[in-house]
Amino acid sequence: MLELAILGLLKEQDLHGYELKKRLTETLGSFSSVSFGSLYPALNRLERAGGVAATEAGDEPAVAVPVPMTGSLDGELAAYRATRRPTRRAGRSRKVYRITPRGDALFAELLAADNAAGDDERLFHLRLAFARFLPPDERVGLLERRRAQLVERLARSRANRKSARDRDAYAQSLAERDTELTERDISWLDRLLAAERTPKGKAKSR
Amino acid sequence: MLELAILGLLKEQDLHGYELKKRLTETLGSFSSVSFGSLYPALNRLERAGGVAATEAGDEPAVAVPVPMTGSLDGELAAYRATRRPTRRAGRSRKVYRITPRGDALFAELLAADNAAGDDERLFHLRLAFARFLPPDERVGLLERRRAQLVERLARSRANRKSARDRDAYAQSLAERDTELTERDISWLDRLLAAERTPKGKAKSR
DNA sequence: GCGCCGATATATCGGAGCGATATATCGGCT
């Protein structure tokens, strides 16, 4: 799972572990903030598998002007510090990771794999975040598979909600929330599917 | 985490592993269906710690009429089979688990622990499911702590949503969903808090 | 009656992810 995320980010830009972590927490959503205890082992796995190559960066930045990607806080802060003084980066030396052709192939494989079983929300969100690398028909497939899973889940959720009626108020509230969330997620997917089928050519790809 | 769930269910009724798993998937919500690979090890941990005691059931049921808990499918099916024939249960012999006083204490400890750090959704849901075992003021505390976490998360989520504007449509949609879900969860908690503060004495406790 | 399928049930294994912690190195503040 992490492998997919790492490779996806490295496809855009070479990055070192620490920076990778920040972007990862953005990509995966506001929750689920990827621990270093999973990131570094995952990077090592990828390196052993030949999916990424690491270059020990001295102290000059690997890229003259690292692509800001967003006009966000980090960028502005860095710019501010840069005007104050041409400071050399603080802290320990970095290992900058770069994706290889093997990694590209691995990424495509992980992205397309149709995990029929298992309704892993995080994995779906991750795939969706990289949906732009998927051909349009596979995008629809991804969304429809997810929709089917949610419909199944909704049935279980409604059954559970019914049977929760003779439990206490907390169980009921929990079950109601569950049902509503699933319903909303389904209509969210329906909106995405509708957008997918009326192309309009406005999609901003990279 | 599983320990808390197991002990909470065993507080109501003695259960064997397989049945425990079914109830667990209900309690934890429609997703996250607790694997045997975590359940049985967790039961062994609890047994070693003296929180539960296992009795190897022969083939007579440990309880003459196992409490149905819900008038649900399981119950009706069992009743149906019972009318057809006084069948002896099929399958391998069971190990029925019973909670001990040590387990009771452990449960209280796990339920009350104020995990300031870490915004683990599942753990919160689990605690809420057993909120009836908490004194009213601690219930409010639990809800308010969760609310604070969600407010923090909402801030991150909104920031991320803003910075997602110059990424593709999928990232934007993902970020919007994130924000909306968090907002809805906060108002859900507000409703629970309001209900908590206007007691009305209607709460159905056990 | 016999064999086999499917349900019931317990158990283990390898791997992934997490939280805590250790280690290293530098800038800046006092």
Add this chain to the structure above:
DNA sequence: AGCCGATATATCGCTCCGATATATCGGCGC
């Protein structure tokens, strides 16, 4: 000079999961 805090990489122990193995019984076809 000394220390703090930010940056960065890395490891340890643990929990949980999915897959798989194992055991045992009822019921079905033939």
